[in-house]
Amino acid sequence: MRTRFQQGLDELKQKLLAMSGMAEQAVDRATQAYQERELKLCQLVLEGEQAINMMEREIDELALDLLAMQQPMAVDLRFVTAAMKINADLERVGDQAVNIAERVINTVSLPEAELPIDLPRMAGAVSGMVRRSLQSLIAADAEMAQAVLQMDDVVDRMNREMFHTLVKAMHDRPEVVQQALDALLIARNLERVADHATNIAEDVIFWVRGADVRHHAAT
């Protein structure tokens, strides 16, 4: 028979999955908005922020309730505190999507500039990291979480290449400085999303292995 505590843990996992879906969708929409110069998508991202914030509070309250129950086992304790941290990271992923949407609104107000970069490819990699990090939580799979850490290196590389391309564009074509800067800042927002996915993966590894691998991750 399942205890009330077990049921609470399951609910916590389900809510985190839902939260992660909302955060990923926001990032995808914001990047699509950049690609298609589509202000309606920006609006959806801005409007969706509140739902993400409400979900964050719900998850926090649920986690606090679980902690208040009598003496959870050490491994459960670590799971619940990891869930609270992961929750905060997902909310900040949503914030990054909002930052991207705001940047897109700015860039759409400027003349369109041809820039030799592939932001959707980076966004796809980054969304994949968020998704995999949550999957690794649900599956309690430290190896899957470890794979997320390796994906972060790929994203860092994409970001560095884009950075050089865009700085060169700013240098050579002063008339596109603002558009190139917008693209560069969006790339950095995506990199921050990847950092949050990395934090989540590290929290999963910490919980699953019971050992703290943060700051010792394979790089």
Added chain:
Amino acid sequence: MRTRFQQGLDELKQKLLAMSGMAEQAVDRATQAYQERELKLCQLVLEGEQAINMMEREIDELALDLLAMQQPMAVDLRFVTAAMKINADLERVGDQAVNIAERVINTVSLPEAELPIDLPRMAGAVSGMVRRSLQSLIAADAEMAQAVLQMDDVVDRMNREMFHTLVKAMHDRPEVVQQALDALLIARNLERVADHATNIAEDVIFWVRGADVRHHAAT
């Protein structure tokens, strides 16, 4: 007589204060390194990262120990979980200092460029926010925490002004594009430190008032 739990809480507060001091110092050193083009200070920041990371782990373990003790009261539960989140924010303040130091190393390798901005002023405001947010935690003072949220608006304004100044410099003087971009990215790192201080202040308010003001903060 003080209980073992109370002693643990006091130790947790002391360690968080120490952690905050380390993180602030790293930010101050990194900004000073920018101002003085001083690579030795960058080196100190890079070397200091490990101590901050070790402290983060210590604080997390202490918090988990406290949660594992028999049935802490609801208010204490909220304090300990807030402490874990604040701990994560302080560690990321340290990461920002490292990012700034790396950016300074890049900019020092380039010819010096005269740029009409005042990064140390922004850094001073940002360090003040981190310091005040921790003071508000120790004093359990929600009003002081609220003041940190208002300081964030000032920092945002400084950042926006600097942004416009630097974009204009990039546009008008292609030969300083890279130096201006370095300054712009450092300003954004400082803004992220301010965001972490804001997160901390919100966690303090959440704990002190027992009500969730996150996302409803006075702006």
